[in-house]
Amino acid sequence: MYHMTVYDENGKVLIDDALKAKNDAEAKQISYARLAELGHADKPHRIFQTTGRLVSFQPHQVNSKTGKATL
Numbered sequence: 001m002y003h004m005t006v007y008d009e010n011g012k013v014l015i016d017d018a019l020k021a022k023n024d025a026e027a028k029q030i031s032y033a034r035l036a037e038l039g040h041a042d043k044p045h046r047i048f049q050t051t052g053r054l055v056s057f058q059p060h061q062v063n064s065k066t067g068k069a070t071l
Contacts, residue, residue, distance in 0.1 A: 002027040002055065006035065006045040009060065009069040014040060019047075024055045031056070044069075 006015040015038070021027035027047055035041045047056040060069040 001050045002031075002047060003050055004031045004034070004045060004047045006040050006043050007060070008043065011060075011069075014043065015045075018050075024049075028056055 002019040002021050004015065004017050004019055005013060008014055015034075017034070019027055019030055021030055027049075031045075031047045032041070035043070035045065043058075044060045045056070045058050046054065048054050062069055
């Protein structure tokens, strides 16, 4: 069992979904397809096993001049 969480630039949770996948590769494939489908492919996200092991992570991008998250 896997889980995907997607955030906006302020850290607000946009998606918090459980995923059924046989392995890490399938979990990534399902998650990336869902991100693209919802128009969130460039948003910060994490994909992890329910045991807590991180499978994929895209952090917030921070503007070095303002110190604020950008997308």
